[in-house]
Each structure stands twice: as C-alpha cells, then as structure tokens.
Amino acid sequence: MISVQRLDARDAQVMIAGARARAEEIGVPMCIAITDEGGNLVAFERMDGGKVTSITIAIDKSFTASGAKRATHEYGTASQPGSPAYGISSAIGGRLMVVGGGFPVMVGTACVGGIGVSSGTADQDMQVAQAGVEAFLSTL
Amino acid sequence: MISVQRLDARDAQVMIAGARARAEEIGVPMCIAITDEGGNLVAFERMDGGKVTSITIAIDKSFTASGAKRATHEYGTASQPGSPAYGISSAIGGRLMVVGGGFPVMVGTACVGGIGVSSGTADQDMQVAQAGVEAFLSTL
Amino acid sequence: MISVQRLDARDAQVMIAGARARAEEIGVPMCIAITDEGGNLVAFERMDGGKVTSITIAIDKSFTASGAKRATHEYGTASQPGSPAYGISSAIGGRLMVVGGGFPVMVGTACVGGIGVSSGTADQDMQVAQAGVEAFLSTL
Amino acid sequence: MISVQRLDARDAQVMIAGARARAEEIGVPMCIAITDEGGNLVAFERMDGGKVTSITIAIDKSFTASGAKRATHEYGTASQPGSPAYGISSAIGGRLMVVGGGFPVMVGTACVGGIGVSSGTADQDMQVAQAGVEAFLSTL
Numbered sequence: 028m029i030s031v032q033r034l035d036a037r038d039a040q041v042m043i044a045g046a047r048a049r050a051e052e053i054g055v056p057m058c059i060a061i062t063d064e065g066g067n068l069v070a071f072e073r074m075d076g077g078k079v080t081s082i083t084i085a086i087d088k089s090f091t092a093s094g095a096k097r098a099t100h101e102y103g104t105a106s107q108p109g110s111p112a113y114g115i116s117s118a119i120g121g122r123l124m125v126v127g128g129g130f131p132v133m134v135g136t137a138c139v140g141g142i143g144v145s146s147g148t149a150d151q152d153m154q155v156a157q158a159g160v161e162a163f164l165s166t167l
Numbered sequence: 168m169i170s171v172q173r174l175d176a177r178d179a180q181v182m183i184a185g186a187r188a189r190a191e192e193i194g195v196p197m198c199i200a201i202t203d204e205g206g207n208l209v210a211f212e213r214m215d216g217g218k219v220t221s222i223t224i225a226i227d228k229s230f231t232a233s234g235a236k237r238a239t240h241e242y243g244t245a246s247q248p249g250s251p252a253y254g255i256s257s258a259i260g261g262r263l264m265v266v267g268g269g270f271p272v273m274v275g276t277a278c279v280g281g282i283g284v285s286s287g288t289a290d291q292d293m294q295v296a297q298a299g300v301e302a303f304l305s306t307l
Numbered sequence: 308m309i310s311v312q313r314l315d316a317r318d319a320q321v322m323i324a325g326a327r328a329r330a331e332e333i334g335v336p337m338c339i340a341i342t343d344e345g346g347n348l349v350a351f352e353r354m355d356g357g358k359v360t361s362i363t364i365a366i367d368k369s370f371t372a373s374g375a376k377r378a379t380h381e382y383g384t385a386s387q388p389g390s391p392a393y394g395i396s397s398a399i400g401g402r403l404m405v406v407g408g409g410f411p412v413m414v415g416t417a418c419v420g421g422i423g424v425s426s427g428t429a430d431q432d433m434q435v436a437q438a439g440v441e442a443f444l445s446t447l
Numbered sequence: 448m449i450s451v452q453r454l455d456a457r458d459a460q461v462m463i464a465g466a467r468a469r470a471e472e473i474g475v476p477m478c479i480a481i482t483d484e485g486g487n488l489v490a491f492e493r494m495d496g497g498k499v500t501s502i503t504i505a506i507d508k509s510f511t512a513s514g515a516k517r518a519t520h521e522y523g524t525a526s527q528p529g530s531p532a533y534g535i536s537s538a539i540g541g542r543l544m545v546v547g548g549g550f551p552v553m554v555g556t557a558c559v560g561g562i563g564v565s566s567g568t569a570d571q572d573m574q575v576a577q578a579g580v581e582a583f584l585s586t587l
Binding site: 223 | 309345346370371373374375376388389391392393394395396397398399400401402403
C-alpha cells in the first residue's frame with residue numbers, strides 16, 4: 028500500500044478564507060474550489076456575485092491541478108497551437124482546464140490537493156488561487 | 168421583470184455550520200451542498216470521512232430540491248413503481264435525485280435555495296439537511 | 308492534513324490475479340477493475356470473452372464500492388422499491404452501481420480501495436470480486 | 448462476415464510490461480491503456496505516481512488510435528488552426544485525442560488494437576507507448 032497525505036476539511040476552509048480575502052482586496056467576487064490529491068472536491072464557495080459559469084470551471088481547475096500536479100496555466104502554454112499538448116483542453120469531457128487559476132498544493136515533493144479559482148481574468152484568478160495556497164502553507 | 172430573493176454566501180455558511188454540527192452529533196461525516204433558487208451551487212463541504220460518491224449526490228440533491236422547490240424524498244414517494252413520477256430518477260442525466268436528504272429553503276411561499284446532504288442513511292441525511300435549514304431560518 | 312493508505316499498483320495486480328483465478332475456476336471470463344480509496348482507477352483487465360458492456364460496469368462498481376466504502380449489492384437491497392435509497396442507481400450520471408460485484412477493500416476500519424467485477428451473474432461477479440479482495444488481504 | 452484479429456488479454460499484459468519497463472527507465476510513472484481493434488479497453492495500469500487526470504486521457508488516446516487506426520500525434524498535426532481537421536479534438540465528447548502518446552497496433556495492414564500512455568510530456572508518452580507496441584510485435 029501507499030501512504031499519502033491530503034488536505035482535510037479545515038485546510039480547505041483556511042484556503043478558501045485566504046483566497047476570499049484576496050478576492051475582496053481586488054474587488055472581484057470569485058468561485059473558489061478545493062480538491063484533495065485524488066481530484067475530489069473538499070470545499071467550494073461562490074462569493075456573492077461570482078459567475079454561475081465559473082462554478083464548474085473553478086471545480087475543474089482544481090481537479091486538473093491536483094490530478095495532474097501542475098498549474099493550469101502551464102497547460103495553457105503547453106497547449107498553444109503548434110505545441111506538444113495542443114488539443115488537451117477538451118480532454119476528460121472538457122474537465123482538463125488550461126486556463127490560469129488552478130494550482131496544485133505541494134508539500135515538499137508531494138501534491139496534497141489543489142485549488143481552482145474562476146470569475147475574474149486569468150491573472151486575477153491566479154492571484155486569488157495563489158493567496159489560497161499561501162494561506163495554507165503558512166499554517167504548516 | 169421579477170425580483171427574487173436567494174441565499175447568499177453567508178447564509179450558505181450558516182447552513183453548512185448548522186448541518187455540520189448535527190452531523191457531528193450523530194457521528195456521521197457528511198457531504199453538504201447549498202444551492203441558490205436557480206439551482207446553482209453556492210457552497211459545499213465534504214467533512215473528513217464523507218464519501219467520495221456523495222460529492223455529486225449532495226450537490227444534485229440540493230439542485231433538485233431548489234430547482235423543483237420540493238424535498239427529494241417526496242419525489243421518492245411519487246416515483247415508486249406504478250406512481251405518476253415513476254422513472255423520474257434518471258432525468259437530467261441522473262441529476263434528479265429522489266432519495267431523501269434534499270430540502271428546498273422556503274421563506275414564506277418563496278423558495279430561496281436548497282440544501283443537499285449525503286453520506287449517511289436517507290434518514291440521517293434528512294436530519295442533517297433539516298438542521299441546516301433550521302440554522303438559516305433562525306437568523307431571519 | 309489527513310494521512311491515508313491506499314492500494315498501490317502491485318496490490319492491484321495481486322487482486323486481479325486472485326479474481327482471474329476464481330473466474331477461470333468457474334469458467335466465466337470477467338472484466339475486473341481496481342480503484343484506490345479516492346475512487347480512481349488503478350488497474351483493469353478484460354479477460355478474453357469478457358463483455359464489452361462490462362468494462363464500464365466493472366469500473367463503476369469499483370468506483371462505487373471504494374467511494375462509498377460499501378459493497379454494491381448492499382445498495383441493491385437498500386434501493387428496492389419502497390426502500391429509502393430507491394432511485395439511487397441513476398445517481399452520478401449512472402455511475403452509482405447497485406448490482407452486486409463491487410466491494411470496498413477494508414484494512415481495519417479504513418477503506419483503502421475497491422474492486423469491481425462484471426460479465427457473469429451478480430452472484431458470480433461477487434464471488435470473483437471477493438476472491439480478489441482475499442488475495443490482497445492474504446498479503447498483509 | 449468478416450474475420451478480425453485483435454489483441455488478447457495476454458498481449459495486453461505484454462504491452463503494459465514493455466511500456467512500464469520503458470517508463471521506469473526514464474523515471475516517469477505513467478498511465479497505460481490497451482484497447483482492442485473495436486476501441487474497447489482490454490487492460491489498464493496506473494503506475495504509482497501516475498496522474499489521476501491521465502487515467503481517462505490514456506484510455507482515450509488508446510481508443511482514438513485503435514478506433515481511427517492512426518497515431519494521436521498525427522491528429523495533432525492535422526488539427527492545427529487552418530488545417531482540415533481543425534476542431535476534431537473536441538469530437539466524441541472530447542474522447543478524440545490529438546496529443547501524442549496513442550498508437551495503433553498494426554500487424555501487416557491490419558489494426559489489431561492500440562495503446563495510450565499519459566502522465567509525461569507528449570514525447571515521453573510517445574516513447575513509452577512505442578515501447579509497448581514493440582514488446583508485442585517482438586512476440587510475433
């Protein structure tokens with residue numbers, strides 16, 4: 028058997044609080060999703076004004092980042108026309124997200140989960156997701 | 168145009184807290200989902216030990232209850248073999264849930280959202296969902 | 308964070324070999340799927356003559372059993388007309404399997420994965436899945 | 448009627464073993480899927496550390512390669528913006544994979560199955576998939 032570590036429900040709340048605080052600072056209401064290392068949803072919040080379309084996008088960004096152990100914007104670069112991962116964005120029924128805003132949560136070399144944020148620009152989503160990751164890492 | 172009232176993000180957290188407290192009392196870790204009156208997810212929490220299969224089930228119970236303005240267990244009764252709604256459980260790609268644990272949130276005659284709970288027996292899920300509704304109603 | 312234990316790739320091969328041996332004994336070629344505790348596929352084998360329709364059924368039985376920490380035939384009982392879980396079989400896009408042949412793999416009180424078997428009768432599927440579980444447990 | 452030849456369960460294990468050996472050489476844990484000439488899954492293995500998102504991607508690469516009798520990276524070239532197959536990557540609900548790592552298994556002019564590999568770069572996936580094909584061909 029393999030032993031793994033993953034985010035728990037309390038960690039997820041810490042991450043959402045950290046992301047929400049950042050979203051409020053920049054004045055963009057967000058959808059924020061947290062998944063464990065198996066890509067399964069642990070917690071989700073749609074701030075008042077967050078986009079309805081962003082519910083699934085945030086969840087799928089987090090799924091992608093935790094499942095692939097890779098930030099979604101890196102897939103964005105790797106999947107440009109002419110690049111090796113071109114076309115990957117429609118994989119897994121469209122769940123494979125290549126737009127920025129999804130980050131794996133790495134503790135040492137292990138991926139323990141992920142965060143996905145959506146409703147702003149890709150840059151805003153990335154800032155807010157990063158704030159969620161940092162809020163968690165500061166508790167270790 | 169129509170003006171509608173719906174649960175906000177804070178209401179959703181009140182409901183999750185109320186449901187979680189009840190789940191802890193009965194010792195069953197749950198998946199808890201809150202949707203607005205449009206059936207769209209506002210908040211979600213999988214307590215540590217909540218079932219992976221219950222993530223979607225909780226969200227879909229809440230979707231069903233808020234979208235149909237009806238508790239999911241009522242559909243269970245109405246969809247028994249020989250009854251008029253027989254077969255409804257596979258509607259909407261299987262999202263129409265007829266198992267207990269989904270409740271609409273009614274304020275007067277208006278449905279302002281819903282809650283869906285899954286991981287226990289149908290009876291346990293219903294108790295925990297009801298506690299979430301009551302936690303919200305007590306704030307009005 | 309939470310620490311969990313899960314089946315690894317070698318465990319999955321042990322389970323498939325155990326299930327395959329039993330399938331050969333009873334003369335029924337099977338589809339055999341192994342998932343980890345997050346419900347994600349670790350290994351799969353369709354024996355020569357296993358049913359094409361059973362590919363997804365075996366995978367979804369294993370997903371259900373590991374995700375819900377419960378044997379699929381127990382859902383079959385609980386979801387009969389008039390019973391509390393009636394209608395659950397179409398949940399999660401139909402992935403929630405209530406037909407026998409899916410078992411969680413329990414080590415003490417922890418669910419570390421699951422096995423799903425399909426192509427025979429429910430009873431045959433259950434025998435073969437059980438043999439897979441036993442093959443693994445005998446290695447501990 | 449038509450007689451066809453296809454990979455059997457033993458062939459699939461030979462291919463997975465060949466691919467796994469190459470994956471271990473390059474130090475990248477992979478998801479490896481084998482399908483028959485009907486595009487239906489015969490065997491699958493997720494090596495320890497293989498990506499959760501790659502489960503479906505590996506299966507769909509193999510499905511695409513065996514079903515279309517064409518390597519997935521050839522679709523990558525043919526589906527670039529301005530090219531005739533542009534947009535094909537979202538076909539079949541996203542199952543049509545255009546990223547490298549899927550190969551048909553050709554015996555003479557007949558396609559007898561396919562292999563799909565995912566978790567590394569497209570180049571790594573292709574190397575490992577090719578090793579799986581070669582392992583099988585060396586048994587003929």
